[in-house]
Amino acid sequence: MMKNGGGGGGGGVASPIVVLSVVFAASIAIVFVLGYFSDRANGFGSFYSGSEAELKIPRVELVTAAARTRNDESRAVLSSEFSSKFKPTVRRRANNKLEQGLARARAAIRKAASIRNKSVIITKNDILSSAIYWNPSAFLQSYKEMERRFKIYVYQEGEPPIVHDGPCKDIYTSEGRFIHEMEHGNNKFRTSNAQAAHVYFMPFSVTWMVKYLYKPNTYDLTPLKVFASDYVKLISTKHPFWNRTQGADHFMLSCHDWAPHASRGDAFLYNTSIRVLCNANSSEGFNPQKDVSLPEIHLYGGIVNPKLISPPPSNTSRPYLAFFAGGIHGSIRPILLKHWKDRDSDLHIYEYLPKDQDYYDSMLRSKFCLCPSGYEVASPRIVEAIYAECIPVILSDHYVLPFSDVLRWDAFSIQVDISEIPRLKEILLAVSEDKYMRLKEGLRAVRRHFVLNQPVERFDMFHTILHSVWLRRLNLRAR
Incomplete structure (x- = not known):
């Protein structure tokens, strides 16, 4: 199904290499801690406190239904922050210009985040309310920085329909429409210069994996895991980008229920990469520190x-x-x-x-x-x-x-x-x-x-998904 080969894969007992990779993935994942998950006073939050040498690491706690009270904030995650001298050890040959740009973006967002409980006027009749957003000033500044800087490289490896394609007219519309927009849309985020990219998108469709690779009624998801594993092997062998961070600056996107299972085909994809998923179940491995929850939209015939x-x-x-x-x-x-x-x-x-x-x-x-x-x-x-x-x-x-x-x-x-x-x-x-x-x-x-617009518009679903990915990339510091 994929060009340029890609190696084997499959189930069976975990090898020592897999075990070691899981351990390493768990250690590297800490670089994705989200400064945006803040305490109740801070709202949107800040990345760092003190000098550049001091990294502020949020401790993220999932709020289960049983833990909520009637007066509690209805938020997916809450955090309490503590200071640490820990420095991320992502071994990526840093693009100084790119990293300096991200540093400036972080500084601008930190400054905006200090303006608390204030609504923000975008245009005369367009207001971001502090009643709706955790910190409107920080969100708007972050969004503007994303529009100004964010670049995404889309891998060209793989053949349609499983890669470079996806469903656009059913319950998995979110998956197909995003892939289509990244591949064919007139957006300014995609770059053909892989060296200038902040993140790397793996444009495979788990929904089409299920359609073309899964044998009905077997509940054997091994073919999905093998495909994901083979794709990672292909891009990591052909390109240097995956190996610089073990996939920490790579992302996949899928709305299929079995997407989390497919991502288990590679330990780093599952534990370290950004997974944009409709099936955002925190009890089944979804990690809001690095993963992104994707809205599920059922568009009959492709329209609202x-x-x-x-x-x-x-x-x-x-x-x-x-x-x-x-x-x-x-x-x-x-x-x-x-x-x-x-x-x-x-x-x-x-x-x-x-x-x-x-x-x-x-x-x-x-x-x-x-x-x-x-x-x-x-x-x-x-x-x-x-x-x-x-x-x-x-x-x-x-x-x-x-x-x-x-x-x-x-x-x-x-x-x-x-x-x-x-x-x-x-x-x-x-x-x-x-x-x-x-x-x-x-x-x-x-x-x-x-809302899924064609063509896309500011602040719509496509852009808000990208903003969620952008937030997670901001917290990965290469040196």
Whole structure:
């Protein structure tokens, strides 16, 4: 499937080399600590404190559903910071001009981050609110630095369709559209000069791996792991870039549920590289210090349903308190259906939507849209709810929400512990009208970050994904 060979791979007992590589990967991964995951006072946070020799390393703690309280911030990760004299030991022959540019970007972002709790005016009618963003000033400065500097090299190795292609019209749309934009879009981030790149993109599609390599009903994911392993062997043999950092400045992107399993084909890809994944499950190896949570978008026919393009005005009546329709997948939905299916006229909860009802009409007539995880944590219902201005109610464990390094999810969604599902109606009724309207305003403010435009536009989903990758690259210091 790939040009220029690529070596073997496969399952079996881990060799000593693999074990050593995992250990090394774990040690090198610390260079990806995210200064942007800050404490509650800092918001967006800062990279370093004191002199350049002193690196501030955040200790990141995942906030599980059980650990949250009603007054807690609805954030994917929180951190408490401590100082260290540790210096990253990434053995990359530093491009001085490139690294100096990143140093200037860090300094500019640190300066902007010191302006706390201030909204930022972009244009006359465009404001980044401190109610929606952890630190609007830092985000805007970081975004501008990304636009000014960020360069991405896309590997040309590999043959379509598994490489340089991806799905653009189904539940894995996020994967195919990003690959297509990087390969064919008129964006200014891609560079043909690999020496000038900040990061390196491996444009393979796990969704197409499953389509062309996986044998149905076997649940044998070895072919996916072998392909990922072979691709890494190919690029690391042909080019010097992977070996400089053991893949720490490389990234893959996939929306398929099995993408984390495919990435296990190479220990450094799994432990050290940036993995942009819809299946952002922190209990299954997703590491928000280096990995990126990718929104899942289901575009039937490749377009947003016309009913969701322009939601009705805010004062339009929404007679349903909550809505959900979906099959029994995973462990959460059976609990939801057990307690609320056909139990209450205010909560329209269905396993199968009645034939006389339209799915999107039901969303537009509901104040809250329930978004329970299925077999995996991500759900396209979250983005659909954002489009419909129907407040997403997140019912999930261990899900690192997309773009939570800059967005305050509690400003436009509600998270309910699984144990609290029996109290769901009580919890939703307790949301005051003022808070409900603020949540709707939050949905309108963040919508642009979840839209796939053609051609791409500032702050849209393509750019916000890149910004998440940019943040992680900023914390890798080569010397």
